[in-house]
Amino acid sequence: MALFGLFSGKASASDAAVEAAALRSDRFRQEREADWTRLDTIVTRLEAGRTRRLSDADVLALPVLYRTVASSLSVARETSLDAATLAYLEGLVQRAWFQVYGPRVTLWGWLRRFFGGEWSRSVRGLWPELIAALALMVAGAVVGWLLVAGDQDWYFSLVPGGFLDVRVPGASREVLRGTLFDGAKQDGLTVFAAYLFSHNAGIAILCFALGFAFGVPPLLLLIQNTATLGAMLWLFHGQGLTYEFVGWLSIHGTTELLAILLAGAAGLHVGRSMAFPGKRSLIEAAAEAGQRAAVVMAGVVLMLVCAGLLEGLGRQLIEATPARYAIGYGMLTFWLFYFFAFRRDPQGSESE
Amino acid sequence: MTAVVLPRKLSVRSDRRRTLLTPEGIALPIVLASRGTRLGALLIDLLIMFVSLLVTTLILAYGGIRLWGDTKGGEPGAVQFLIIAWLVVVWLTRYAYFLVFELGPRGATPGKRITGIRIAARNGGRLTAEMVLARNLLRDIELFLPLQLLISARGIEGTDYAGLTAGLWFLIFALFPFFNRDRLRAGDLIAGTWVVEAPKRKLEAALSTSGPALRGTSSTTGVSYRFTDAELAIYGEYELQTLERVLREGRPEAMAAVHEAICRKLGWNPGAGDERAFLEAYYTQLRARLESGMRMGRRKADKNTPGTG
Numbered sequence: 001m002a003l004f005g006l007f008s009g010k011a012s013a014s015d016a017a018v019e020a021a022a023l024r025s026d027r028f029r030q031e032r033e034a035d036w037t038r039l040d041t042i043v044t045r046l047e048a049g050r051t052r053r054l055s056d057a058d059v060l061a062l063p064v065l066y067r068t069v070a071s072s073l074s075v076a077r078e079t080s081l082d083a084a085t086l087a088y089l090e091g092l093v094q095r096a097w098f099q100v101y102g103p104r105v106t107l108w109g110w111l112r113r114f115f116g117g118e119w120s121r122s123v124r125g126l127w128p129e130l131i132a133a134l135a136l137m138v139a140g141a142v143v144g145w146l147l148v149a150g151d152q153d154w155y156f157s158l159v160p161g162g163f164l165d166v167r168v169p170g171a172s173r174e175v176l177r178g179t180l181f182d183g184a185k186q187d188g189l190t191v192f193a194a195y196l197f198s199h200n201a202g203i204a205i206l207c208f209a210l211g212f213a214f215g216v217p218p219l220l221l222l223i224q225n226t227a228t229l230g231a232m233l234w235l236f237h238g239q240g241l242t243y244e245f246v247g248w249l250s251i252h253g254t255t256e257l258l259a260i261l262l263a264g265a266a267g268l269h270v271g272r273s274m275a276f277p278g279k280r281s282l283i284e285a286a287a288e289a290g291q292r293a294a295v296v297m298a299g300v301v302l303m304l305v306c307a308g309l310l311e312g313l314g315r316q317l318i319e320a321t322p323a324r325y326a327i328g329y330g331m332l333t334f335w336l337f338y339f340f341a342f343r344r345d346p347q348g349s350e351s352e
Numbered sequence: 353m354t355a356v357v358l359p360r361k362l363s364v365r366s367d368r369r370r371t372l373l374t375p376e377g378i379a380l381p382i383v384l385a386s387r388g389t390r391l392g393a394l395l396i397d398l399l400i401m402f403v404s405l406l407v408t409t410l411i412l413a414y415g416g417i418r419l420w421g422d423t424k425g426g427e428p429g430a431v432q433f434l435i436i437a438w439l440v441v442v443w444l445t446r447y448a449y450f451l452v453f454e455l456g457p458r459g460a461t462p463g464k465r466i467t468g469i470r471i472a473a474r475n476g477g478r479l480t481a482e483m484v485l486a487r488n489l490l491r492d493i494e495l496f497l498p499l500q501l502l503i504s505a506r507g508i509e510g511t512d513y514a515g516l517t518a519g520l521w522f523l524i525f526a527l528f529p530f531f532n533r534d535r536l537r538a539g540d541l542i543a544g545t546w547v548v549e550a551p552k553r554k555l556e557a558a559l560s561t562s563g564p565a566l567r568g569t570s571s572t573t574g575v576s577y578r579f580t581d582a583e584l585a586i587y588g589e590y591e592l593q594t595l596e597r598v599l600r601e602g603r604p605e606a607m608a609a610v611h612e613a614i615c616r617k618l619g620w621n622p623g624a625g626d627e628r629a630f631l632e633a634y635y636t637q638l639r640a641r642l643e644s645g646m647r648m649g650r651r652k653a654d655k656n657t658p659g660t661g
Contacts, residue, residue: 083593084556091551101478287544294486
């Protein structure tokens with residue numbers, strides 16, 4: 001507390017004089033300096049992250065002191081010409097403002113609010129974009145199917161695969177069937193799951209973030225993703241493996257595709273708000289949409305973790321197609337129920 | 353005052369000053385962080401991320417080699433676990449580093465803290481977790497994705513086109529802060545945040561409360577300085593603040609110059625050796641006069657403002 005020492009020394013030396021004949025603005029400062037110093041101490045501790053060293057009284061006093069010092073500032077601006085004091089008060093009020101209006105939630109509190117309604121509410125807030133994204137994804141799958149059905153060469157441009165991928169037009173039924181059910185023999189399956197999770201999270205974040213460019217890139221990403229799917233569906237359908245293929249895909253795909261759909265919708269939402277801000281300014285509209293989309297995206301990342309686990313572990317361990325269907329559509333039902341039927345207002349809202 | 357240098361406060365370019373209205377209705381002056389400072393902060397953060405990743409990688413690689421040697425490659429499970437741990441660490445570094453630090457009480461990553469800046473809500477309200485989330489999700493496509501593209505494009509032959517696209521992409525976002533007046537990057541725009549200079553000020557001693565300043569008496573010579581109303585009416589608030597700054601800095605040559613300038617204005621014969629007492633006395637009495645004028649609703653911005661009697 002260097003400040004304390006500094007001022008108590010100064011103050012005691014000149015106390016008598018101040019009492020007698022100081023400027024009114026100096027007397028104003030002398031009377032309130034204790035409050036300022038106390039707020040300064042509290043804020044300094046908070047900034048250093050030493051919350052545990054704060055007494056309960058200090059924590060309770062913070063908002064009160066903040067308002068007291070803020071009103072000191074208002075008065076000082078009208079009555080004092082001491083530039084150093086004014087600058088100090090402005091700095092102090094600003095620092096206290098950062099603490100009083102900072103993100104005060106703990107991680108736990110934020111998670112509770114997030115799962116307890118904030119996430120599903122944000123998802124529902126995107127409903128026009130959700131419909132648009134769904135339509136695009138269906139269209140993408142249909143286009144993928146039709147293109148490959150018309151000309152098999154399209155398969156190679158739609159499905160990115162290595163030279164070793166056996167899933168190509170002309171492959172026999174056994175080979176294709178093998179790719180759906182030989183999971184247990186795959187090497188490093190857990191590594192694969194972890195890789196997919198980080199890869200897909202990247203794609204989804206890309207989908208959201210590119211909404212910034214007025215929503216066009218997410219559209220293309222959505223279509224391209226499901227066109228691949230349509231092409232593969234055509235391939236397996238040709239060998240009478242539709243039922244097995246859909247099972248193989250569904251176990252994690254319902255979660256993953258839904259996550260990509262949400263990410264795309266979030267991107268579209270940001271893009272749409274910027275292209276058509278309505279009565280708000282472009283900047284306000286972008287910020288509002290961006291924050292809602294960010295909540296959705298946090299959820300999308302969690303969904304992709306689920307999908308990655310289901311894909312890496314569940315699909316390799318569960319070989320029976322009916323079980324795959326049960327898990328896949330069980331997950332889908334769960335998500336849809338959570339998003340659209342779970343309408344609880346989030347607890348402990350951060351807004352004042 | 354002829355030898356007056358510009359006050360230091362004005363040396364912060366005025367196009368970086370903004371006024372922020374708190375929910376209580378108090379206008380707070382803030383200074384936006386300069387682009388250079390923000391770049392510096394980012395570079396520090398990237399360095400920290402790089403070094404910690406490097407250390408983690410080395411530790412895990414060492415562990416992996418030890419395990420591999422112990423089991424003669426027969427037990428890949430443990431090695432697999434290490435690879436997964438590494439992937440998770442990389443992922444967390446990429447997505448969680450900025451998030452965790454900016455959600456903290458300082459609203460700043462270590463790099464920002466070192467360079468003295470922090471993030472704040474543009475609307476003057478609460479900085480929410482959603483804002484921090486949004487601005488850092490965008491950071492991924494502004495920075496990490498094009499870099500990743502650039503690196504992977506280099507690895508393959510004949511991919512100038514991909515490299516060019518990545519470079520262009522990177523440039524568009526990197527130059528974004530140059531094309532709006534609040535120096536927002538894309539993430540700030542989407543999140544409703546901006547980056548400001550963190551206030552850190554010490555309360556300085558009041559100049560007008562020391563003995564000589566109050567009584568107008570010099571402790572060196574014992575001379576008592578009393579100025580008449582007319583002698584005080586020459587200057588306004590701007591000159592008062594300049595005088596305050598000169599006194600706080602306490603450079604003898606500056607004080608002498610100001611002392612001489614004031615004496616000439618007053619028609620006094622400037623002596624030497626007692627400048628500080630003279631200036632303190634003049635400062636205190638000028639401030640008393642201007643502040644009593646303020647209470648009456650009369651303000652005098654500088655010496656060119658018409659007299660207020």
